[in-house]
Amino acid sequence: MTKKTQLHLNTNILKLKESATLAINLKARAARRNGDDICHLGFGQSPFHVHEKIQDELAKNAHQKDYLPTKGLPALCESIASYHNKRFSYQFDKDRILVGPGSKELIFQALYVLEGPVIVPAPSWVSYGPQLNIKGREIDPVITKSENAYKMTAKELEEACERHLDEEQKVLIFNSPSNPTGAVYTEEEIKELTKVCRKHNVIVIADEIYALINYSGEDFPSFHQHYPEGTLVSSGLSKSHAAGGYRLGFLYAPEGMESVIKCLSAMISETFSAVSAPIQYAAVKAYSIDNDIDNYIRTCTRVHEVCGNYLHDRFKNMGLSCSHPKGAFYLFPDFGSFKEKLKSKNIHNDVELSEFIFENYKVALLPGSDFYFPKDAMAVRVASVDYEGENVYKEASLKDSDSLDYSFVEANCPQLKKACDRLEEFLNTL
Numbered sequence: 001m002t003k004k005t006q007l008h009l010n011t012n013i014l015k016l017k018e019s020a021t022l023a024i025n026l027k028a029r030a031a032r033r034n035g036d037d038i039c040h041l042g043f044g045q046s047p048f049h050v051h052e053k054i055q056d057e058l059a060k061n062a063h064q065k066d067y068l069p070t071k072g073l074p075a076l077c078e079s080i081a082s083y084h085n086k087r088f089s090y091q092f093d094k095d096r097i098l099v100g101p102g103s104k105e106l107i108f109q110a111l112y113v114l115e116g117p118v119i120v121p122a123p124s125w126v127s128y129g130p131q132l133n134i135k136g137r138e139i140d141p142v143i144t145k146s147e148n149a150y151k152m153t154a155k156e157l158e159e160a161c162e163r164h165l166d167e168e169q170k171v172l173i174f175n176s177p178s179n180p181t182g183a184v185y186t187e188e189e190i191k192e193l194t195k196v197c198r199k200h201n202v203i204v205i206a207d208e209i210y211a212l213i214n215y216s217g218e219d220f221p222s223f224h225q226h227y228p229e230g231t232l233v234s235s236g237l238s239k240s241h242a243a244g245g246y247r248l249g250f251l252y253a254p255e256g257m258e259s260v261i262k263c264l265s266a267m268i269s270e271t272f273s274a275v276s277a278p279i280q281y282a283a284v285k286a287y288s289i290d291n292d293i294d295n296y297i298r299t300c301t302r303v304h305e306v307c308g309n310y311l312h313d314r315f316k317n318m319g320l321s322c323s324h325p326k327g328a329f330y331l332f333p334d335f336g337s338f339k340e341k342l343k344s345k346n347i348h349n350d351v352e353l354s355e356f357i358f359e360n361y362k363v364a365l366l367p368g369s370d371f372y373f374p375k376d377a378m379a380v381r382v383a384s385v386d387y388e389g390e391n392v393y394k395e396a397s398l399k400d401s402d403s404l405d406y407s408f409v410e411a412n413c414p415q416l417k418k419a420c421d422r423l424e425e426f427l428n429t430l
């Protein structure tokens with residue numbers, strides 16, 4: 001008989017479960033393969049194509065085979081800096097940018113390096129918690145209110161900081177536009193938060209992966225503009241440029257945080273070394289000031305906006321509570337007003353609710369509790385991107401803003417309409 005190998009594994013990692021968003025994607029895809037007509041509102045991947053100019057640049061650079069500098073291709077750092085300085089009036093210095101295989105990895109490394117409690121407004125993106133668990137720590141979620149569109153107030157941040165008065169440094173992860181709510185903080189709200197950050201020595205990781213998908217009507221307000229000395233900015237190509245699979249992200253560390261850059265450069269050099277060279281060359285194009293790519297981002301954003309508005313109005317009309325999305329491609333409706341009626345179907349929390357809807361109505365949603373929100377709030381995360389991106393893009397680019405209306409959504413994004421019809425049918429049975 002062969003002797004069984006004795007395995008001793010890191011208990012921090014053993015406790016992790018598979019990412020909720022990836023798990024629902026696998027489940028929905030498997031059901032689709034079995035012929036089920038699934039409305040997949042669970043997975044947040046931009047459905048559009050990567051702009052042809054970026055694809056061409058990638059093809060042209062297939063021969064680039066050398067390891068690139070740990071901090072990133074200098075030409076790329078330069079184009080990321082000038083792009084953000086032009087688009088958002090930032091003051092990025094190219095030498096303070098680090099390029100990584102997606103912003104997720106860089107957020108992870110930054111969290112690994114920074115000491116202190118990590119405050120996260122909830123609901124929030126699923127991965128911050130597990131990233132910190134790997135380090136043997138837990139996030140401190142601040143449960144926000146639906147009447148504030150799930151945006152953390154300065155008072156809530158102050159209370160959170162007061163829970164950690166004995167710690168000299170605190171970290172805040174700040175994501176606007178937000179996954180999972182579509183909320184965009186206003187300039188005033190950010191200014192109020194920065195006062196608390198200055199008072200309590202809070203280092204902010206501003207997760208700006210959706211910054212270019214902002215349809216709030218205001219120029220994108222950011223922590224970098226109001227609290228540059230304390231803000232690390234992360235972003236990348238995954239959402240605005242629909243290139244999640246390219247795995248290209250960056251992190252900006254401000255003046256005064258040289259030690260962070262030093263630590264992260266060392267971490268990068270001892271882990272992934274550098275992002276794939278052809279991808280970095282292609283990313284130079286993505287971050288160039290180019291009218292065609294700008295128009296592409298604008299068109300994609302207009303589609304995200306009309307789909308978000310459509311779902312919002314349908315949800316409200318069927319009696320769900322839902323705040324209006326202002327960016328990204330998510331909504332966070334809650335079934336709170338149906339709580340009592342749901343009990344008659346043996347549904348007592350958001351997990352049971354999502355499972356019931358998936359099994360009986362073939363609509364894939366994620367429970368709000370996967371986003372650190374209380375289970376009994378009966379909230380779900382909806383991603384508004386279940387449509388054929390390439391066709392929808394072609395149709396949308398032929399139309400002006402005014403004619404991108406709900407009939408456009410119903411004609412071109414039929415799964416979104418179907419999902420709403422099915423949810424309505426479900427609520428009518430209660």
Ligand SMILES: Cc1ncc(COP(=O)(O)O)c(C=O)c1O
Nearest residue numbers: 102103104125179209236238249
């Ligand atoms: C809020 C948020 N931050 C960061 C990421 C990571 O993006 P990437 O690693 O592809 O840059 C995502 C991806 O889903 C996200 O939704």
